[in-house]
Amino acid sequence: MNIKSQKDFFSGLMFMAVGIAFAWGASGYTIGNGARMGPGYFPLVLGVLLAVLGAVITFKALVVETVDGDKIGSFAWKPLVFIIAANLVFGAALGGLPSIGLPPMGLIVGIFALTFIASNAGEEFNFKEVTILAIILAILSYAAFILLLKLQFPVWPTFIKS
């Protein structure tokens, strides 16, 4: 049997897996009955429904002909990894990671880290340009979020402040 629509086939599988996972999780809570619903009732029904929908989508993807096979295409790993990583490093810099003993480094360090990492996701990486961009973003963010909106952020690394 050929997969007629790759996108639908895999999204159907995804829905099935997630639906089953939720239904299985829900079965661990009290289900109850219609008049007295337990915490597991609604998620169980929805999980089963999602799994059924997923099965239908997968089935259709095997049967219904499409023009070009609805290929998923290659994953853009580079932007995916760098954008998500930039975000995570920013979080670690801002709040610190006690589990590995990283102290909070504050907003400014976070902005530089984020800009440098995120810029790798693009097609070209020009060190000078990225540095200038990071400086501009740091100044603007400081002015907008700290001075103007007065958000409570650690701005500088804790060891400098103390």
Next chain:
Amino acid sequence: MELFDNLALGFGVAFTLQNLMYAFVGCLLGTLIGVLPGIGPLATIAMLLPATYALPPVAALIMLAGIYYGAQYGGSTTAILVNLPGESSSVVTVIDGYQMARNGRAGPALAAAGMGSFFAGCVGTLILAAFAAPLTELAFKFGPAEYFSLMILGLIGAVVLASGSLIKAVAMIVLGLLLGMVGTDVNSGVARFSFDVAELTDGIGFIVIAMGVFGYGEIISNLSKHESEREVFTATVSGLMPTKEDFKNMIPAVLRGTALGSLLGILPGGGAVMAAFAAYTLEKKTKLRPGEVPFGKGNIRGVAAPEAANNAGAQTSFIPLLTLGIPPNAVMALMVGAMTIHNIQPGPQVMTSNPELFWGLIASMWIGNLMLVILNLPLIGIWIKLLSVPYRWLFPSIVLFCAIGVYSTNNTTFDIWMVGIFGFIGYIFIKLGAEPAPLLLGFILGPMMEEYLRRALLLSRGDWTVFVTRPLSASLLAASAVLLAIVLMPSVKAKREEAFVED
């Protein structure tokens, strides 16, 4: 007249210097972010929401409404100048708008979009004000069974009118509903699906989902396209004013667009996107005047009508939200989230318990529309400059604003880890051709639906027929069934697919 008393109260609230400022800042920021290609109103609102946390509730909502209009207007600017819809409701504006720009008539196209939107906005605001009171009366007759049925209708409406595969959209809604289940169950106090993570017992933040799926997902997908696929129209825009001939063509188109948009906006699931599509289809059906440019070649009606319709729809889609407390589309779902952050539970009680907020918001919608025209026509030059900024400078900035926005919501880094996960999931959705907007709507409605279902069945002692024996509830369910049946009819199905593929 009560209507005018109410509006007077509203304008009294909105016309303070402070609130005017917030409306202005909201419109400005909204346009600024909305102009960026690939960032629609959803991502814009999600990104800018944290900026409103520190404000008093009325000011915050006024600013958010401003952001919403700004983002929508910014989207049309991008559509006309870059041939890239900034958001789904300006997909049809691209068709004729970009052609006009290529013919050197970007100015009149932008002006037509602006004026059409403003007129539609005025009408939409009046309709909203007029219908709010009677609908609120109706809302008080609603019991839990009615609310549940109404949400079913809303969700079905949302998928029926959405683009793409119907069953996938339904699956995305159910997935959203399930994600809404994460966290402490209000009735039993059981922390569901929290995996013993303390932060998850409060549920997943909607900001995290919105920002991850819409913000990061879109950025990653944009970056994976080659730079040359993005054609930016940077020639100077001269002569903003449409000609007399343009006005003659435009005015009836704007009127038709407004009427259609107002109507579709009220319907659950309708809102701006469907309104724009329907208006464009209607214009294409009406006869061309002699000497008029054909559609698809830069006809001004093809810009004015959908723009008027999407603005009218954007306006009237506030009606179900403000009177019934039920968001009709994903943007309004985001507004629910915003309101709850400010401790306002959207619903019929807002109007009676908080009339300043209610009418002030309505009045500020009109002010927001006025500001858009004042702001955008002279500032067009700046937006064009912004569009010519290389994407490699823009996207790190966008990533930064998203990250700061997420962190500032709860001041915890946990949200940043979560947004990373949802960014990845969002990209998977894009790759799999699963539209994420229904997911967000489901996510917001999930806990509400469960609660109303529980209450309805508790009152009926577990008797499921309560949904069809109560007349209001039965008619709402019947409406959903009809809606679903219409879409599944083979002839309509083919038409629907055609309408969304067409460009």
